[in-house]
Amino acid sequence: MTNPWDAIYKMAAGKTKRATHITTEITSSLADNNLQNTLLHIIQKFAPDDNQEDDTDTHSQIRTLTQKPLDTEDDDEEFTVQEVTNAKQDMGNNKTPGEVVIPNEVWKCVGTMLPRYMTAIYNGCLRKGLFPKRWKKARIIPIVKPCKEGNDEVNMFRSISLLDSGGKVLEKLLINRINHHAYSRGHMNENHFGFRPQKSTVDAAMAIKAFVQESLDAGEVKALIVLDVQGAFDAAWWPGVLRELRES
Numbered sequence: 001m002t003n004p005w006d007a008i009y010k011m012a013a014g015k016t017k018r019a020t021h022i023t024t025e026i027t028s029s030l031a032d033n034n035l036q037n038t039l040l041h042i043i044q045k046f047a048p049d050d051n052q053e054d055d056t057d058t059h060s061q062i063r064t065l066t067q068k069p070l071d072t073e074d075d076d077e078e079f080t081v082q083e084v085t086n087a088k089q090d091m092g093n094n095k096t097p098g099e100v101v102i103p104n105e106v107w108k109c110v111g112t113m114l115p116r117y118m119t120a121i122y123n124g125c126l127r128k129g130l131f132p133k134r135w136k137k138a139r140i141i142p143i144v145k146p147c148k149e150g151n152d153e154v155n156m157f158r159s160i161s162l163l164d165s166g167g168k169v170l171e172k173l174l175i176n177r178i179n180h181h182a183y184s185r186g187h188m189n190e191n192h193f194g195f196r197p198q199k200s201t202v203d204a205a206m207a208i209k210a211f212v213q214e215s216l217d218a219g220e221v222k223a224l225i226v227l228d229v230q231g232a233f234d235a236a237w238w239p240g241v242l243r244e245l246r247e248s
Contacts, residue, residue, distance in 0.1 A: 041154060042142055042154055042157060042159070043140070045154045045155075045231075046140075046157075046159045046231075046234050047234065048234075048235055050237070050238070059239075062239050062240060062243050063239045065239075065243060065246070066239045066242040066243055066246070070246065076126060076177075078123045078126065078127075079119055079122050079123050079126060079173055080119070081115045081116060081119045083119075083173060083176070084111065084115070084118055084119045084122055084169065084173065085111065085115065087169045087172040087173050087176070088104075088107065088108050088111045088118075088165075088169050089108065090172060091104040091107070091108065091165065091168055091169070092104065093105040093108070096162050097162065097164065097165060098137070098138060098139050098162045098163045098164035098165070098167070099137045099138070099139050099162075099164060100134075100164045100166075102164065102165055102166075103165070104165050104168075106165075107165035107166065107169070108165075111169075121166075122169070122170055122173060125170055131167070131170060132166075132167070134164070135163065135164050135166050135167025135170065136163075136167065137163075137164070138161035138162060138163050139161070139162040140159050140160070140161050140162075141159070141160045141162065142157040142158070142159055142160075143157065143158045143159075143160055144156055144157060144158075145157065145158050159234075178245075179197070181248075182248065185248075187248050191207070193207075208224070212224075
């Protein structure tokens with residue numbers, strides 16, 4: 001089975017023979033601008049600013065709520081050496097690194113030689129509730145979508161964000177903890193297929209097929225409504241996400 005992301009990783013690492021060009025004619029308003037302005041326009045499209053001046057009263061209340069300390073008991077157990085080891089071992093050696101350009105293989109070797117030191121770093125992040133800003137910086141690679149080569153809109157690109165190895169491990173550690181909490185307390189709906197382990201679009205399609213088949217066998221008529229929210233993930237409002245996590 002081939003990996004659909006192989007070409008993207010090779011392109012990001014500069015291993016492809018074919019050069020990749022970014023046109024400066026993304027929109028008519030940018031047709032006469034330089035490459036720097038074009039790139040800024042692309043970033044603004046895929047990572048729009050969160051302007052507080054546009055907040056409604058509800059938005060302001062949610063934003064204020066997420067900035068308040070939690071009043072629950074701080075009973076998070078520290079990450080174990082084994083947890084950190086498992087998280088870093090999940091990273092592929094050949095994956096393209098982020099801005100700092102430290103290969104995953106090097107980061108994994110450091111963790112193998114100094115396991116307690118690396119675990120202490122991540123436990124420091126856990127105790128302080130911090131995700132270092134340096135690890136949040138991504139190297140963004142704009143990839144032209146298939147069959148969109150002749151398009152002059154910014155939507156012709158799919159942006160691939162490459163993060164540093166240190167941040168990838170911390171993200172994996174936190175995701176594992178959040179998933180354990182969500183699954184053990186029944187917060188996950190069985191009809192939710194995205195971003196879940198052992199779930200894919202194939203499972204969603206098969207669930208729909210079974211539902212439709214059951215209705216046909218019963219002589220019923222069913223209607224299916226499909227919504228495609230453009231840029232929903234890119235424009236996710238983080239205070240709203242944090243509120244949902246607090247309530248869970």
